Amino acid sequence: MKLNGTHTRSIMRTDDGKGARILDQRDLPWKVTWVDLRDAATAERAIREMWTRGAPLIGATAAYGLALALAEDASDEGLDTAHKFLLEARPTAVNLRWALDDVAAHVRPLPVAERAQAAFARADQIADDDAAMSEKIGAHGLAILRDLHAQHPDRPLNILTHCNAGWLATVDYGTATAPIYMAHDAGIPVHVWVDETRPRNQGALLTAFELASHGVPHTVIVDNAGGHLMMNGQVDMVIVGTDRVAANGDVCNKIGTYLKALAAKDNDIPFYVALPSTTFDATTPTGADVPIEERSGEEVTHVQGEGGAIRVTASGAANPAFDVTPARLVTGYITEKGVSATI
Structure with a gap:
């Protein structure tokens, strides 16, 4: 990229x-x-x-x-x-x-x-x-974006993503962002709603940085705004990456992904997960079997900005870094092999 x-x-x-x-x-x-x-x-x-x-x-x-x-x-x-x-x-x-x-x-x-x-x-x-797999993920996902835009050709395709699943999370192209970059480069008008993704703000800091560097129109939103935007017809699809997909298709991704999947399901909005096949873990039966990393509470109590860390709360904090989205909430999985409703 x-x-x-x-x-x-x-x-x-x-x-x-x-x-x-x-x-x-x-x-x-x-x-x-x-x-x-x-x-x-x-x-x-x-x-x-x-x-x-x-x-x-x-x-x-x-x-x-x-x-x-x-x-x-x-x-x-x-x-x-x-x-x-x-x-x-x-x-x-x-x-x-x-x-x-x-x-x-x-x-x-x-x-x-x-x-x-x-x-x-x-x-x-x-x-x-990894770079080659991401490129293929982008090509397969591009077909989905092209079809969705054809349903509303008079306006940009509005996509919501969570955390950072771009080239900063892979070697090149990204997973969830690869179809977005390819659609933009192909002349399909896209606009990305970028979840800030507390507590480390990988969306606001990293995804927004990537999209701006590539010239893709985007808007940073607070994590809790996604459901509101979906309810008001301002989101056409959700696409996220993942850190592990269990054998039954459950998706472990950055904390907050599950809530986006629930909101998408309630509003009949497609929810896609993009991943290389190396992120599929056949040895882990379900999402309940994935070890969830508990990171320092300081990531919650402090926010990193251009001038360094700023404390934003006097209380202590819990910081589970990931959550699990059940397979039943996933519209499809986009891998280097294609798009499938099951993993």
Whole structure:
């Protein structure tokens, strides 16, 4: 996608090929800061402290983190230790485990001396594959947006999204935003309602930044405004990403997604979930079995702005980071393989 008019990926190899470079998303949209990851400890911290976030991008970052660990200790013990260390960085997004398992399985049969180089190559492939999957998600979702716009060709297509499921959450294109970007580029008039997505405001800070960089018309709204807009005919569809989809189709995504799905169902508005197939977790039976990350209450009591953190409440706070949307509320799943009413 475009950053200052230039095609940009959210993660890439460093110029010397010995590390990975990521955007520090904590600084967005106020400034663009690139950070080089030179060891597994920094990669783990970047994931845990949300310098980088979004299920597919967490997976790619972890893959490079494992490669960095193997550059220091490529023994079986070193591989197992690094795998466990990185896996514990964040518990909810399934792509983290998938990417670590993939790299580990790829390098374990190799001689120790060849493992680090092979791990970097595999991490590169994971990043390339993620970008390709997002592009295909966009193409399949574009057909949905085209059909919906045809029902009201005299006005822009109004889309509501939650959190950030754009190229800042993936390697490129995004999941939920990929069809939006492609529709915009194809000349379909779209307008995006951007949930602020408290408590970290990934919608207001990240999704709005992305859309503005690409020239897509959008409006930031408070999280609680979505139902009102739907009831008053100002939303044509809802499209979100996900951190994990359970075997029965339940969707685990940023806290507040469930409420949007309920409002969409009550107002007969289609609710789509966009995801790469790597985010589907056949080993987790239902959404009730997904571990829900409980993050620091400080994310609720404080708001990050251009000048830093500002305390907005004197009380303590609970901070569950995700909720589960039952499969019965999902109109369809958009993956790189196509669109389906079931996962």
